[in-house]
């Protein structure tokens with residue numbers, strides 16, 4: 001069995017969000033890069049847990065991006081994974097990125113492709129669905145539990161106002177969120193092993209960017225908080241009711 | 248050239264988020280000088296022609312047993328055929344769990360550019376540029392879709408439904424619907440609660456509540472307001488409240504009209520999931536809590552004293568005994 005885990009490099013959750021070049025590009029000066037939390041905590045760790053149960057499972061990691069993504073793949077290797085692929089091109093278009101991953105998936109014939117439910121930078125929730133369509137596989141989004149029984153996966157997914165349990169035959173694509181696995185911290189052995197795991201750099205396939213970012217904007221600044229004294233709760237409720245018309 | 252809007256429904260009823268995207272699609276069609284049509288997959292008990300009041304001229308329906316399972320593969324194939332039959336060039340979804348599972352697949356099938364999580368109507372004055380929130384609502388990106396066919400999924404609560412007095416015609420589409428690639432073996436709906444992402448008001452609790460046994464004050468306030476309940480990540484992690492209530496960067500993202508935070512410090516990762524709320528109210532005993540910097544209204548004080556008074560005052564205004 002072969003599992004592909006999609007890994008994305010994102011700014012740390014506490015990063016200051018600022019833009020440069022006339023607001024056309026993200027200003028990454030001083031930004032710490034991390035593995036997208038959904039990719040790390042949920043999809044990668046769940047893949048590792050499956051391998052712990054069945055050591056014959058092979059885990060591949062893939063990222064689409066230039067050489068500055070290598071440290072992110074190494075970080076992921078410290079947690080687990082057998083072999084990595086970096087598809088050597090930068091893009092912000094979901095269709096473009098997913099097409100690159102789908103090409104690798106078609107070549108290597110994975111049984112499971114895991115993605116995070118979204119990336120915390122572009123928040124599109126799109127890569128998994130596009131990969132699934134391009135490799136013609138079922139897709140379960142927003143998964144919170146994933147169990148494997150032979151060639152069938154039993155997956156719990158979020159739906160509006162609840163959850164649903166689905167049975168799906170492999171191969172399939174799953175986007176992962178909280179519940180799938182518990183966050184882990186790499187140990188020394190993992191960190192040492194990460195250095196020598198094979199990381200293959202492959203060139204992208206020809207594909208158009210269907211979308212392009214024109215520019216970025218920061219939300220308008222808030223007017224500032226209106227504080228009400230603790231002994232005047234009725235005034236707060238009056239403001240919410242009459243001024244803000246919030247209920 | 249038309250705009251086609253995918254209409255979500257649940258237990259026979261059209262969802263609130265669908266009313267919003269109907270309005271979004273109708274406004275976009277007016278902007279483009281074309282018509283807006285709806286697409287319903289499966290059975291609903293509402294009279295679909297009344298959806299004309301949101302500005303759509305026609306509702307297309309595909310009714311087939313297999314569509315009772317929301318399978319992204321089957322849905323994408325079916326919707327793509329409907330797009331061909333109706334000649335639509337812009338397809339609109341809600342950016343909800345269902346929309347997230349389908350919109351991207353549809354875009355791949357149609358080789359269409361996708362913007363998911365749109366925050367406003369596209370700017371079509373020069374090209375086709377869609378604004379979406381990025382960096383967990385800390386910024387917006389204006390994105391140009393460069394393909395002939397375009398797919399957009401719209402963030403819930405980013406546009407209000409507008410009601411006019413039109414009526415739509417109903418058109419049954421005949422499409423060969425395949426069978427689902429997944430089998431649903433259980434559905435657990437949280438009954439008697441307002442779904443977090445659809446709620447107008449959300450009351451949320453953090454570590455300041457000290458323990459699960461203290462949630463009564465929060466639940467009373469939520470009940471008086473008809474609000475959904477949420478929590479911070481540590482509260483979810485400690486199992487004081489169920490996982491699905493955890494809001495923030497790594498939890499559910501909400502954008503209600505009113506968000507009330509009780510005993511939550513306002514860490515950047517928490518704010519990332521709630522800062523699209525229209526009005527934010529913070530009750531915290533620490534005047535230095537970062538949440539006060541992003542809030543609209545606040546009280547510095549002990550939530551255990553303040554919240555019951557809030558509840559009582561709201562009940563008084565609403566005339567609830």
Ligand SMILES: Cc1cc2nc3c(=O)[nH]c(=O)nc-3n(C[C@H](O)[C@H](O)[C@H](O)COP(=O)(O)OP(=O)(O)OC[C@H]3O[C@@H](n4cnc5c(N)ncnc54)[C@H](O)[C@@H]3O)c2cc1C
Nearest residue numbers: 453454455479480495496497510511512514516532533550
């Ligand atoms: C990668 C990453 C992702 C994360 N994602 C999320 C996320 O999605 N959502 C999230 O919420 N957090 C997230 N966090 C955690 C976040 O950084 C904070 O630790 C968390 O939000 C704090 O939760 P809290 O406000 O409930 O608790 P605390 O920070 O402990 O704050 C409790 C607050 O309650 C106040 N208080 C105490 N007693 C009272 C009282 N009697 N009356 C009034 N006020 C009182 C205190 O003054 C304090 O401000 C993430 C962290 C990381 C590193």
